[in-house]
Amino acid sequence: MKKKKLTLTKKKIINGYMFILPWFVGFIIFYIRSIVLTAQFSLSELSVGAIGGYELKFVGLENFIYAFREHGTFKQVLTTSVGNIILDIPLIIFFSLFMSMLLNKEFKGRTVVRAIFFLPVILNSSAISGALELSQQMMAGGISAGSGQMIAEGSSTGVDVNYYINLFKDFAMPEAVLDYIVAAVGRINKIITASGVQIVIFIAALQSIPGSMYEVAKIEGATAYETFWRVTFPMVMPHIITNVVYTVIDNFAESEVVTLAYDMAFTSFDYGLSSVFSLVSTVIICLILVLICGFIQKRTFYYN
Amino acid sequence: MSSKVDSKAKSRFNMTTSNPKYINYTKGMVSxxxxxxxxxxxxxxxxxxxxxxxxxxxxxxxxxxxSDTDAYNPMVYMIPQNSTLERYRLAWERLNYIPTISRDLLYSGSLMLIQVFVCSMVGYGFARFNFPFKKLLFACVVVMIVIPDHTIMLPIYMTFRNFDPLGLVSLIAGKPINLMSTPVPMYIMTIFGCGVRSGLYIYIFNQFFRGLPKEIEEAALVDGAGTWYTYFRIMLVNAVPSVITVAVFSMVWQYNDTFYSKLFLISEDIVISKKLTTLQATIKNVDKILDTTIQELYLDAGIVLVMLPIIIIYIALQKYFIEGVERSGIVG
Known part of the structure; x- marks a missing residue:
């Protein structure tokens, strides 16, 4: 055959498509089609037929109206889930940045400590985590058994939290800030277990900062505080976006809205409403992601 | 490598600054x-x-x-007085431990192999070939990571409930088949690169392959190796660190996954973490142990049994786990 032979670039193009083909097919079938179908379900009433097929009856925005106007818990669950995620983002990001700076230093037993910090990522199974929480409460003295209960019971543990809260109130500290801090202390256990991957990402980011930058900062007489805000923080800034995305996705997958959507589909068999729940929550989460990432992106400094 | 050099440079730097020759004595004391x-x-x-x-x-x-008495003795903390293996014995029996866990390990293990194979291929395709719409397609991978599983769960459930690709099945069998309560849907999804967190693995492999020098492939091409040969015999061998990272991640997450196994109604005999969720009820109803506190002790024993293989894998491969994320991983 003396046909025109394929050039190397063309061959490469074909090979490239060959490599990604299985994923591409899967993506079209399982993602694109599913998203379209979910949107369709949310606009219709779905009834499962006798032989296992299903029929769709177009009802317009009825499901949406029902979800927002009449459904008992949807709005409440949605707002708490989203609120919790927003509340957690800064806490997790700053905690993991702080911890990664501690763990980045050389000290004995560093690998062991890092392994322990990564442990929650390994043990995050919904079957296990429930029992872990229970066990946490039984180990009295753990922090999580603390704040919430302590505030409720007052001085049972010997420390009167209310006294301190009142003290700070007397210092004219805004109540909203105080509430946020108290809530943060109450969540410390959740925050620690949720920041395993983030810590590792930040450690990698810290190690990629050239040492010469710190030398320059030191020679120029920068204090540790200045070095952090002028060198370390801008350099890890790009990774904050990665971490925010990871945090939001991870938290969202375990939030109550998801459980509600699942229950609605498989215990109440109301598929249309379930689609509305998942669709609405996903759109909100995506909006939040875009907003936050856009906000950070504007202030991010890219070294390369 | 670079981090080692950095730390060396840093330590040399510290040596000079903390040397009394260079700085004031009192200042040294304070610092x-x-x-x-x-x-x-x-x-x-x-x-x-x-x-x-x-x-x-x-x-x-x-x-x-x-033991029962320890559970109610408020003086017992951390070290049980009358320790007993009874919890393990019953949990072992009710979980049907050895058969279930070997089935589960086989199931997660085979999925892990497929996952590594498919995701590394796709990651390599994105990292090394230039083709039209590449940016757009890679954006789709990111979309896949971002979109939560539950958005697509209903259509996927419907798809596998009445499984009928291109009308082929109903052509042969007369009607679409129901693939629920078998592990087949999970295998199909994984083969097409849409399994548990596949997007993340594709991303990891893409980052890793991009970091490998291009000269390796050029040398292989000059020596007459085809694209597939190059990929299997040369690139994949070079990618061992990221292969291990992804392998362990996918093994552990597959093992822990309850979302998909619940969605596809996969039998408890295959997925041990699902069996764990019913252990307490089994012990309550079958063994007639009605005291909740005692039931929880049995549940704890069951969890320890289920966690054991993961912990062993983790301890053995802990180094790859963290370094893999650090080096090849999500950091772009």
Missing amino acids: STKHLIIKVFSFIVIIGICYVILAPVIGMVVNSFM
Whole structure:
């Protein structure tokens, strides 16, 4: 055959498509089609037929109206889930940045400590985590058994939290800030277990900062505080976006809205409403992601 | 490599600054106490947080050895007085431990192999070939990571409930088949690169392959190796660190996954973490142990049994796990 032979670039193009083909097919079938179908379900009433097929009856925005106007818990669950995620983002990001700076230093037993910090990522199974929480409460003295209960019971543990809260109130500290801090202390256990991957990402980011930058900062007489805000923080800034995305996705997958959507589909068999729940929550989460990432992106400094 | 060089440079730098020849003596004193304070402080913080992470695990292990009297004795803390293996015996029996866990390990293991194979291929395709719409397609991978599983769960459920690709099945069997309560849907999804967290693995492989020098492939091409040969015999061998990272991640997450196994109604005999969720009810109803506190002790023993293989894998491959994320991983 003396046909025109394929050039190397063309061959490469074909090979490239060959490599990604299985994923591409899967993506079209399982993602694109599913998203379209979910949107369709949310606009219709779905009834499962006798032989296992299903029929769709177009009802317009009825499901949406029902979800927002009449459904008992949807709005409440949605707002708490989203609120919790927003509340957690800064806490997790700053905690993991702080911890990664501690763990980045050389000290004995560093690998062991890092392994322990990564442990929650390994043990995050919904079957296990429930029992872990229970066990946490039984180990009295753990922090999580603390704040919430302590505030409720007052001085049972010997420390009167209310006294301190009142003290700070007397210092004219805004109540909203105080509430946020108290809530943060109450969540410390959740925050620690949720920041395993983030810590590792930040450690990698810290190690990629050239040492010469710190030398320059030191020679120029920068204090540790200045070095952090002028060198370390801008350099890890790009990774904050990665971490925010990871945090939001991870938290969202375990939030109550998801459980509600699942229950609605498989215990109440109301598929249309379930689609509305998942669709609405996903759109909100995506909006939040875009907003936050856009906000950070504007202030991010890219070294390369 | 680079980090090693950095730390060496840093330590040399510290040596010169802390050398009394170079700085004022009193200033040195102040900074050394300051360093000591910082060190003690960070030590306390690290130990404290390690405790917060480990406490529930320790508590669970301890609880699983407690006898009935220990569970109600408020004086018993951490070390049980009359330790017993009864919890393990019953949990072992009710979980049907050895058969179930070997089935589960086989199931997660085979999915892990497919996952590594498919995701590395796709990652390599994105990293090394230039083709039209590449940016757009890679954006789709990111979309896949971002979109939560539950958005697509209903259509996927419907798809596999009445499985009929291109009308082929109904052509042969007369009607679409129901693939629920078998592990087949999970295999199909994984083969097409849409399994548990596949997007993340594609991303990891893409990052890793992009970091490998191009000269390797050029040499292979000059020596007459085809694209597929190059990929299987040369690139994949070079990618061992990221292969291990993804393998362990996918193994562990597959093993822990309850979302898909619940969605596809996969049998409890295959997925042990699903069996774990019903263990307490089994012990209550079958063994007539009605005391909730005691039931929880059995549950703790069951969890320890289920966690054991993961912990062993983790301890053995801990180095790859963290370094893999650090080096090849999500950091772009």
